[in-house]
Amino acid sequence: MATQSRDVRIAHEYSGTxxxxxxxxxxxxxxxxxxxxxxxxxxxxxxKKFD
Known part of the structure; x- marks a missing residue:
């Protein structure tokens, strides 16, 4: 994730599903x-991220 754009990182952080x-x-x-x-x-x- 660290190499993704700021917008992608924010979307990933706040995506529930x-x-x-x-x-x-x-x-x-x-x-x-x-x-x-x-x-x-x-x-x-x-x-597995949520295990």
Whole structure:
């Protein structure tokens, strides 16, 4: 996160949830070229942040 822009860091800090199938998330994953397996891994890793 430290290398992200100020706006991205603020959005991340104040985001409570990420919806896997939202248009915004789908567009972001597509833009980054994520595979379905990478998307699942992203959400698994994100869920561990709150363990």
């Amino acid at each position: 990420f919806v896997k199938y939202s248009p915004m998330m789908a567009a972001g994953f597509a833009a980054m070229g994520f595979t379905d397996k990478q998307i699942v891994a992203f959400f698994i890793a994100a869920s």
